[in-house]
Each structure stands twice: as C-alpha cells, then as structure tokens.
Amino acid sequence: MVTWNNLDKLASFEELKKVERVNLAEVMSGENGAERVKSYSVPMAEGLAYNYAAKQVNEDVLATLVKLAEEAQLSEKFEELYNGAVINTGENRLVLHQLTRGQLGNTVTADGVDKRAFYVEQQNRIAEFANKVHAGEITNAAGEKFTTVVQIGIGGSDLGPRAMYLALENWAKKNGCFKMEAKFISNVDPDDAAAVLNSIDVAHSIFVLVSKSGTTLETLTNESFVKDALKNAGLDASKHMIAVTSETSPLAKSDDYLAAFFMDDYIGGRYSSTSAVGGAVLSLAFGPEVFAAFLEGAAAEDKLSANKDVLQNPEMLDALIGVYERNVLGYPSTAVLPYSQALNRFPAHLQQVDMESNGKSVNRFGEPVNYPTGPVLFGEPGTNGQHSFYQLLHQGTDIVPLQFVGFRNNQMETDVDIQGSTSQQKLCANVAAQIVAFACGKADENKNKNFEGGRPSSIIIGDQVNPKTLGALLAHFENKIMFQGFLWNVNSFDQEGVQLGKVLAKRVLAHETDGALKVFSDLLNI
C-alpha cells in the first residue's frame, strides 16, 4: 500500500529547498550549454523527445528530485491508479482514462464488467457507426449523406475534442482521411449556437450531444436550441442526433437519438478526449483509423509514464521540475507555447486539464495544505505569442516557466522560400532562438535593452503533428498533471470548486436572491 503525505512532510522536499540554485544563464552558455542540450533529453513515444536543458536543474537538483519521486511513491501511486484503485477519493471513483487507450496493468473490473473491454466495445461501436455514416448507410431522412458533425458539449466535452480536431484537421485533409467538417457549440450564450447553425447546412448535419450525467444545463439548453432549428427546417431531430453519455443517464436509452455511446464515471470530463467523448466526433470527422492511431500514441506515452526510472520517465521528470519551480523557486504561473498553428487551442485545453485538476487548497483528506498547488496556465501558439505577451516573459518582473513544443515539419507541405529560408525553418529558428534568449539573456548598457536571462523553459520536439504524436503529447501533459497531483497530495480528479456558482445561478433564475446577488441580478435584467 502507498502512503499519501503532504509535500511538506517529505524529507527530500526539505532537502530540495537546500540544494544550491542553478545559474541558468551560466550553465547554458558555451560548450557546457551544448552538452546540456544533448544530455538533458528523454525520449518520448512516437519520436518525440522532452528536452529540459534550459530548466534550472543540474545533477544535484535532479538527484534530489529522484529521491522526491521515490519518497512520494509516484510510480507506485500510478500503478495503483491503473490497476483500479479508488484514486478519486472525493467522489469515490476509479480513475481510468488511461484504460481507454491501453491496458497498463491488471484487468480492472468495476460495476461487474471488465472496463478495458467496455471502452474497446464503445470504440468499436463508434467505428462501426462512423463507417456507416461515411458509406452512406446511415443518412438523413431524405437518404442523403451527412457532411458536417456538430459537437454539443462544454468544458471537457468541448475543449479537448475541439483542440484535437483543430490539431488534425489539416493533417487529415493533406493525407486523404478528412471525412467531414466538425463544428462545436459550447457556450450558453445563445449567439454561440445561432452562429454555428447559421454557418452549416443543418439538413446534412449530425449532432453529437455530450454530457456524462445527461443533466449539464448549458448542453441541454443548446440541445433544445438545435432541436428547434431542426424542427423549423422541417427535419426530425431524432434522425440527426447521437448521444455520448453514461449508461445510467436519462439520455442513454432515449428515442431522441440515432444511437448512444458510453463513457462512465471513471473518466473525468477533462480527461475524456480518448474516450467516446473524443471518439465520436473525431471518428466521424477523420475516420476510426485516425482515432485509433491517436489512442495508440497516447497508450505508448502512458507506458513511458509507468517507467520506474525517473530520469527516463518524461512525465514524471516534467512534473518534478514543475513542482520545484512552483514550490521551491516560487513561480506562480506557467505558459505553454506550441510552435504549430495546428496546436492553436491545445493551450486552452491544457488550461482546463491543469488548473481544474490541481487548483486545490485541500489535500486528499480534506485538510488545508500549506504550500502552493496548481499554477495559472496560459498560452498561445508561436510565433504569434512572440508579437504579443513575450515582452513580459522576457523583461517582466516575474519569472514565468515556459513549455515549448516544436516540430521539424509542418502538416500541409506547402511552403515558400524567402530570404534564403522556408517558413518552416523560420518557425523552428524562432523557437530555438527563444529558448536561448530566455535562458542566457544578453547584457546591454542600456538597461531598457538588457536581458537578464535565467528564465527557464523546456521543449518537446517532434517530427510533425499527426494522430500518433498528438496522442503522445496529450498523454504527456495528462500524466504530468497526475504526478504533480500526487506530489501536492491533492485529488486531481474532482472539481468541487465549480459547484457554488451553479447553485447560486439556479437561485438567480428562480428569483430567490437577496443582498448583492439580487442587485446584480437586477442590473443584468434577469
């Protein structure tokens, strides 16, 4: 059995605080810097690599981080998780999103069924359904093929699937596996649904309603919005909708849907991209083979996360360095900066995964913790961010640790040579330059043009954004966040912090308010 201790109860954490700080600008300069870039790199799945040369670590810090990983029993805790322990204690649930893409340990049985078999069964049902849609065997009432898929969901039912769709859309077009366009409706702002509906041909659209509980207010509201639109177009809504939900939800056996595909309580919304939540829309958009390759990449990375050799485990190492930055060096936020337009909304997805998982003030036992937990996470793709908020990252008063992602090749293979280099080369040159600029800085007598350096970053480098590398990248961050949750001793798999707002919003709509809430409600004409 593992022991769950607060971070500040661990001897190795106390030790870590005493290890001499690394002067990043110094160690990254000259030949020493070149050596670091070569050696401080860990292979990931699908040809990716995690390079942490520009982090404020050295052999002493790393040795202590390894001790911390062992004392915190990170490997053992992950092993318990993937073997089906009740890791989500607050909600008394198993945590099985990794099982949606592969079996890492023992057979996991819950609710009387082999859960791996259950997830595979849902994938197969989705694949069969998607193939029939693509083949024109499942059509609209007029017997015409569906050309657009629209996901209706919010939070985890939106951000992950949307980010993955955008990441693979152009790759799929280039590689001949683009089946149909996907659109997403999430916000309860009626303009969101209205704008999407105005942009599509509803008669040839299939809608995927995603809600695990079948009770998410925003999603059910948007479903009604869509049903009205279908009805107004003289269409039978039940012939245009499928549901992704839990087997026990009111949506599961409703005649309102062409079909229902299932997830369960062991898949948190923010971890559901590899379940039926991502599976339905991605399989419809790109075909089941693409979704399967995505799962394959994620499963391959999960295997590396199970490696007990800390320095060969990219997710564990990334997690440990992040905790060192947050709890020893005291950096309160972090930025994710993919140098790939395809990963446009990947930071927005990670923002949920990270901040909703580890933005907690109590430990697994409901006791307040005495140290900072999850940081603020934000990001935009490079090079766009360079022309936006990088000023603060380079010369602001606070240090923000950075997570770069870069790829040697673009997706569409169209490029142009200007001033002796291609756009892709310019893109890559920029990310390389940024790492060194942040780490080493550059002295200038004009202090306004002075760069102190000492600003840490890591980079994940790969060949191209494709289904497999995307799966590996997603699993990397999911598992990093899991390990950080273990280190902070928080439950990374519940989200009680979202409840109070829901309760008060209901009260406003029922006009059962007083005090400040009543006045705000009046000001907003509710």
Next chain:
Amino acid sequence: MVTWNNLDKLASFEELKKVERVNLAEVMSGENGAERVKSYSVPMAEGLAYNYAAKQVNEDVLATLVKLAEEAQLSEKFEELYNGAVINTGENRLVLHQLTRGQLGNTVTADGVDKRAFYVEQQNRIAEFANKVHAGEITNAAGEKFTTVVQIGIGGSDLGPRAMYLALENWAKKNGCFKMEAKFISNVDPDDAAAVLNSIDVAHSIFVLVSKSGTTLETLTNESFVKDALKNAGLDASKHMIAVTSETSPLAKSDDYLAAFFMDDYIGGRYSSTSAVGGAVLSLAFGPEVFAAFLEGAAAEDKLSANKDVLQNPEMLDALIGVYERNVLGYPSTAVLPYSQALNRFPAHLQQVDMESNGKSVNRFGEPVNYPTGPVLFGEPGTNGQHSFYQLLHQGTDIVPLQFVGFRNNQMETDVDIQGSTSQQKLCANVAAQIVAFACGKADENKNKNFEGGRPSSIIIGDQVNPKTLGALLAHFENKIMFQGFLWNVNSFDQEGVQLGKVLAKRVLAHETDGALKVFSDLLNI
C-alpha cells in the same frame, strides 16, 4: 511639467500599504453588500458601467487611491500625452492612438502636419475605398466583386482587428451591415496561410498587408506565400492587395498594391485597432459607418478617462485598484472573463495590450524598479471558463483578481426558453452568481466543498456588444493600462523585450550559431 517618480517613492503608496485590509466576504454580505453594488459603480460611455463592489476596497482604501492618483499626477500625465508630449521616451515618440478617434486637447502637430487631420484623412480614404469595393467599382481583374477580405499581419496587426471583427461579425449580420467575410493570416507556420488560402476563393479575395515598418519578417513571408497562391491561380497579385503601413515604409509607394493607407510611429501596434490597421479590414467587412461608430464609442470613453475626478473616471479607478491588488495585496495574475461569445478573442487581444505594455523591469529612465509591474493576464469567455479553469479561481491556493464583462442582451436575438429561462438569462445569471460566489464563498464542514470567498472581481455591464460599446470597452482597457504604466513609472509604449529573440532567430537562419543554440538548431533540422 509633470514629475515621473517610481511608485515606491510616493508617500500615498506607503500610506496605502498601511490602510486596513477589507474583508470582502463580510462587506459583500447582507444589505451592506446590496448597498455596495448600488454605490460602487461608475458610468462609462455608451451605457456601460464599471462596478467595483466586489473589489477589496472601502472608503479608506478609495480615499488613499485618490491621493495616489493625485500624487502620481495621472490626469496631468494623460493630458501631456494627448497634447502630444514624447511619452514613449525609449523610442522618442509621441503616443497618439487616442487621437485616431477624437481630439481631447490641443492640436497635435508632428512631422509638420496636424496629426488628427492626418488620421481622419486616412479614415476617409479607407471609407471611400471600401465603399467602392462594396459598390463593385473596385473589383478583381475580371470585373467581379470581392467577397472576402484577408488581413495579413501579426501581433498588434492581427489580435486587435481579429478580436474586433469576431466581436461584431454576428451583430453586423443581424443588423444588415455585413459586407464581406474577413480572414486572418498571422503565424509564420506555413500551415496557417495554407489553411486560410484553402478555405477561401482567392479570385474574389482582397488582401490587406499590415506592417508599420514594412519589414516584419512573418508578414512579408506570408505576403509571398499569398502572392505565390495568386500567381498559381493565374491572378495578378497587385490587383488583390492593399497595404497598411507608415508613409516612409518600402510598401508605401509600391506598385504591388491597389492602394496604401497610413498609420505612423505614434501608434503602437497593440494600440492600432482604431487606426488604419483596424480601419481597413473592419471597413471592408462591415462598412465605414460601423467603423466610425466603433471610433465614436472609443472617443466617448477617452473623454471619461480625462475626468480629473478619480472616482468618476472608470479607467483611472480600475487602474488604481489593479495596482493595489498587484503591489499591496500581492496578486501576480489577473483574468478577463467576458460573458459573451462575441468577445471570444478579446482576452487574447488584452493579453497583448497589457503584458506587452507593462511587462517591464525598468522605469522610464532605464533604472530597475523594486516592485512588481504588469501581471500575467489570461481569459476565456464565460460560461465556457466556468467548466474549465474556474476550479482554480475558486479553490486554488493563489488569489486571481477577475474582470468580468456582461451584457443584458445577446446580438442575434434568437433564443430558447428551457426550464423557465432563456439562454441569455442563464448567461447573465451565471455571471451574477460567480461574482457573489467568489466574493462571499460558502462555509462547508467538508473542507473539499468549502469556499473561503474573499476573491475579488469587478464587472463592466452593458446592453449589448455593438460597435459603440465595443469601442468604449477597448478604450477602457487601453487607458487603464496607460494609467497603470504611469503608476509603475514604466514606458508602456515600447517593447524592447521582443528584440533578442529576433536577433538570435536571424543568426540561426544564417547558420551563425554555436553552443546550445547550435544544438537546438540541429535538433530542429534547421
């Protein structure tokens, strides 16, 4: 003459640190809370109001903030700025973005011309051009109307115009003034341009090349990319492109463009949405009248910013409270949360305006400052954010001050009644509920379900996102950021922090690297 002092040299700042802290949960409860919501509100332009009831202020804090505003000479500094002083000392430039939308003070003459007349002339030239395009008097070589406008630009030439376009797109469609669709190419990642080009009909597209200097590498690269595409389609690129640039740039008199419209060195990129940079694309997309209304809203808000009565000046008040939160209460980041899908990318734009303006470590005289300056800023629209990162905002270990924006009405006027309320009512109920949930919290014996409260927010409330309110909203944040720069005594109008990365990237492309940079370049196959 005004005096430029560091924040920590001001007596009122020392006083501010000693004022007793406000217990937000307490003051926002009961009838006292209701009274605060009614009284802690300042009218803005175009029917908007800035409400700061849920900020950690009371009469004592406010009185000291007023002293601080006076001691820091905020009004006088703004007056110098709009009367044409060289406020951007680092680059020896005037700061005239407010002049693009109205004349607040004396005639400003620079480079031998009346600058207000110059900006108006450019607006008129753009209006005339746009009207001719819409009327089919300026067409493609085949004499056919242009149907799509594509902006090519990065940073300030992209984020602001894009955010404004998205904010008004559905409003314009609903109100019969939608003229043509706009698209944006920004990233040097070749997949960005390729995807946009694949999504449009190039033969009927007009491209707006935006670069003040005419030398922005990403933008010139993307221009070549687009020219290749036009050439491959058998089209004459010069008949499909206009330029927005400075009069002295190489693009200004080139035969490569149908026309050139001008901005100048006194308009920072991130402040250029109300100049020709925003003017060309927005006038083409929605017509010059819509752009004029947008400027009118901004000008009206600028006037309020010039109000010397601090408590009746929404921008100054917002700035002061932000500095109190950053430098006295010690909060390192801030979130902007518009409850409007139309303002989808407004936070990304503000991220640039704020972080690039005030993410500085030296004061106007190039001396290091001893206090934190600009915070990290991030945000996504509500209700989407509620299902993403709000968990951390409610229950994380760090407090993040919040800036809500809410509107009584949606833009498209299509709505649906579910469970006794419309989507718009649900949207508004949620923002009202969030303010109170963050401020007051809710005690629970189960500490995992406990909400401590005491998390500050403000809200800007208006009727609807339309050209005028959007202009006012933009000016609010621009001017708030300007006042904060005055308080921190930094130059908010340069961006030296972006230079080093550019220099190193060029070196990588020229293969003139060694050490870490050489190894990273090799790893990325450059």
